[in-house]
Amino acid sequence: MLHIPCPYCGPRDETEFHYGSEAHVAYPEDSANLTDEEWAKFVFIRSNPKGWMAERWVHSAGCRRWFNVWRNTINHEFGPSYKPFTQQPKSPA
Amino acid sequence: MSTVTFTFDGKQYSGEKGESLASALLRNGVLHFTDSSYKDRPRGVMGLWVEETNALVNVDSGAGEPLKPATTIEIVEGLVVRSAQGVGDLPDTRDNSRYDKANRHVDVLVVGAGTSGLEAAKKFSDLGKSVIVIDDKPTAGGHLVYLGQPVPADLLSVLDRENVTYLPRTTVQGLYDQGYSVATERRTDHLDVNVHTEMSRIRTWHIRAEHTVLATGAFQRHLVFANNDRPGIMLSHAAATYVSNGANPFKTAVVVTVDNQGYRDAIRLHKAGVHVAAVVDIRKKVSKSSKKSSRKAVEKLGIRLIKGATVIDTQANLDGLLSSVTIVDAKSDLQETIKTDLLAVSGGWTPIVHLATFIGIKPTWSVKRAAFIVKHKDSLTSTTGMLAGDFGDDDEAAIFFGPKLSTEQALVAFVDYQRDATYRDFKRAIDAGMRSIEHVKRYTAIGTAHDQGKTSGTVTMGLIGQAIGKAPDEIGSLTFRPPYISIPFAALAGRDRGLLSDPERTTPIHSWHRASGAPMEDVGQWKRPWYFPMPGESMHAAVLRECAAVREGVGVMDASTLGKIDIQGKDAGQFLDLIYTNMFSTLKVGMSRYGLMCGIDGMVFDDGVTTRISENHWLMTTTTGGAAKVLDWLEEWLQTEWPHLEVYCTSVTEQISTVAIVGPKSRELMKRLAPSLDVSNEAFAFMENKHADVAGVPARIARISFSGELAYEINVPAIYGLHIWESVMAKGADLNITPYGTESMHVLRAEKGFVIVGQETDGTQTPDDLDMNWIVSKKKDDFIGKRSFSRADTARDGRHQLVGILADDGSYVIPEGAYIVAGADEKTAPPVKHIGYITSSYDSAALGRSFALALVANGLARKGEKIAIPMADRVVTGVITDSVFVDKENTRRDG
Ligand SMILES: [Zn+2]
DSSP: OOEEEETTTEEEEGGGOEEEEESSOOOOTTGGGSOHHHHHHHHHOOOOOSSEEEEEEEOTTTTOOEEEEEEETTTOOEEEEEOTTSOOOOOOO | OOEEEEEETTEEEEEETTSBHHHHHHHTTOOOOEEOTTTOOEEOOOOSSTTOOSOEEEEOSTTOEEEEEGGGOBOOTTOEEEEOSSOOOOOSSOOOOOEEEEEEEEEEEEEOOSHHHHHHHHHHHHTTOOEEEEOSSSSSOTHHHHTTOOOOHHHHGGGGSTTEEEETTEEEEEEOGGGEEEEEEEOSTTSOTTOOOSSOSEEEEEEEEEEEEEOOOEEEOOOOOTTTTSTTEEEHHHHHHHHHTTOOOOSEEEEEESSTHHHHHHHHHHHTTOEEEEEEESOSOOOHHHIIIIIHHHHHTTOOEEESEEEEEEEEOTTSOEEEEEEEETTTOOEEEEEOSEEEEEOOEEEOOHHHHHTTOOOEEETTTTEEEOOOBOSSEEEOGGGGTOOSSOOOOOOOOOOOOOHHHHTTOEEETTTTEEHHHHHHHHHTTOOSHHHHHHHHOTTOSTTTTTTHHHHHHHHHHHHHTOOHHHHOOOOOOSOSSOOOHHHHHTTOOGGGSSOOBOOTTHHHHHHHTOOEEEETTEEEEOOOOOTTOOHHHHHHHHHHHHHHSOEEEEOTTSEEEEEESTTHHHHHHHHBSSOOTTOOTTBEEEEEEEOTTSOEEEEEEEEEEETTEEEEEEOTTTHHHHHHHHHHHHHHTOTTSOOEEEEOGGGEEEEEEESTTHHHHHHHHOTTSOOSTTTSOTTBEEEEEETTEEEEEEOOOSSSSOEEEEEEEGGGHHHHHHHHHHHTGGGTOEEOOHHHHHHHHHHTTOOOTTTTOSSOOOTTTTTOGGGSOSSOSOOTTGGGGGSTTTSOTTOEEEEEEEESSTTOOOOTTOEEEESSOTTOOSSOOEEEEEEEEEEETTTTEEEEEEEEETGGGOTTOEEEEEOSSOEEEEEEEOSOOSOTTOOGGGO
16 A cells, blocks of 8 residues: 655555645646647556656645655655645756 | 363374474374365374465364465464364354454564564664564474573563554464565464353454564475375474473484474484484585584484485375484485384575565575575565574575475475475476466465465475576566465455444335335445335336336435535636536526436546526536536546635535435425426426425525426435324325335336436447437536547447347347347357346336347447347347337426
């Protein structure tokens, strides 16, 4: 069970959270003008890196707030977490 | 030591309190424990602890437990066990024991209270860290306890320190990410079975440690030779330990070894009074220090030493017990037979790498020790002791797993005792091309018994290496999975059993439903009345009656479980326009609108009616099962995409009770319930909301219909729900008011072609697919899902679309999920391509026949086409129709 650092509540067990996939994939403002390929990239394609990745979680059974956090996809180590729309901390890599 | 009496296979024995069942039976001269699972071969105890593969028992006394190694059971007065021939079974009596759970955060978790573990605990305790020491045995000290040697007092006393918690008889079952582990503590099994205790029998610990020290030690392993499974053949460390403790049914011993452990155990056997006929060492030469410490010591006691040889076969007496062993010289192949009733096997040590592999740490192969070890240290986890390759001496073990065998010998040379898997089975896997341990395991079942290959794993890897000329670590690595030993499900459940196993949600009207005798349907965690049968009435008859009452008179339904989300803020209208496919910002105050939401992929995700309570105040309803998911969805967009929108959402599902009165006579009933309310169509139109006192309670009444009939949904604060329901029943008595449940609700909505998200949809349907193009706004610039509607795949021809299906035989209700094929030709030879499937199917009172909804490829353009539904016993033929069966013109909703 992961131990996830909520920037509002502190570290809590994984069962309190829901996963929200890769962070910083913004909803396109002009979706109507995107090609099918560009739109499909937003809907379906994520970078899925091996190593450090910034991703979103929501503290569903806690403060109910969304946040971003660095996580190493190889060993599940967590780096710094940060609130949405704030400066992204550097990758721990 | 006090003496206790226990029963094994119906016979009474006595033993020393606290010793293991295996030890006590050996003390009583019981060598033949049981017969093997598949081949009925006599088997005796092999090991000392959880590595035991032969001596399994079913415990009948106390709580009862199946398939427990006799080596791990501490005997108590009144213990009753039966030998288990590979098959576990439980007593019929109910287990009334308590089980509980505990959580603990700690600086350091030390797994294993042997010397290495205790040293680690001392080190961290000295640094002021909080420490938990967990060990699965009754006493701390590890091998020292087996050797009968005292544990150094300065180490033992660490366990009494203030910052140290010691849990004996506790097994770390799993180690997971970030220092999380789960352990089970056996708290009462070692107490007399007749002692009633309020203590929980097993406590499951959930531990989060900043650092975990693995000091799990090692097991000894066996060698693979012919007839290596007879009672009287044991691991040398186990044999020497039992015998030294006085559990000694043996007169003579032969020790076969690949390392110096065999010598140490030979000396212990000798000291305990067993005549050691020979020590057979596969190694011709050993290091100088080994020579001094082992070979000289053995020869000094007059024990015969046979170098460069091993055991290849054994013989048994008439009772099936070991009587002699055949040894073979590795070089000359010369054989010799030695009479003995004990063969002590030292096949090398196998460090317990399980917990390390659970978190992805790969063991490495130590050539010197002929063992997989784990030398690891990072901020979260470190290893020490035998696991880390520190065996406390400079012994060099031979990399040897068994001699070359003839075909006949291979048939009775066991690799995995519990599975009766032989070297012959193993060889077949190799000859079939298997090389990976995972493949060999699946081909032979080696390592899949209750012990999950604790001893056979390394042996198998070694044999693969021996067979194909590679080192064991070149074959791959062992993968183990939690739990480390079997756990009763009751221990994992703890107190969360019965009513506490899952929360039950009930509406304020639940007591009435229960009293009426309505069977309940589970909808998520909700308990909803399914139907309300009259005495002796079948479900089918009840549902037809309920549906007819709604279409012809008046019915009442408890709709309180619908998800309700209160949405407030000046930008709420704009927000709802983005969430729903249709327009909401233009909705007038006091009006409701049905809405559909899609994911960004354009697929329908939830639906419901949303009401504008006031300018900046909305009430959204969701499907009963989708409420939490939808609230999460709203929050996700508000928090991560549109934080500039001033909108606030909160769940009010439990705060509001909703009673729906439905049917042509509902207007009359509504008038009686709220005399102050003008219920005429002109004053109170479809989709309008009115506030009025209903049966003395301030209520919001909505003209919403999920059946197509005239209907009023009465919404009141939850505590008045039952009062409203009872008032409806009283005031409607002479109108033959008919309560109906979820089944009739489903039939009524299906007759109108109303979809249920999750029944007519599976996450791959667009609004168009559901024939609901009317609900997709053409005016809005954007909403979630819009762009995906024009994707090539979403707009393509041939998508599954919602249609109706009528079977030619109207008395037949097609099973939901049934596949549909094109054409009515029932003689079509398989394979036949299906064109869709049935999503809802019922018998209808209004239609006087059965009907169904279905998703069919290009279905909307195929209305009128014949179809067939191949069932196991018949082929059902029918026709594709429109999805609306009742009141296509929507004339009934106004009464
Ligand atoms: Zn939080």
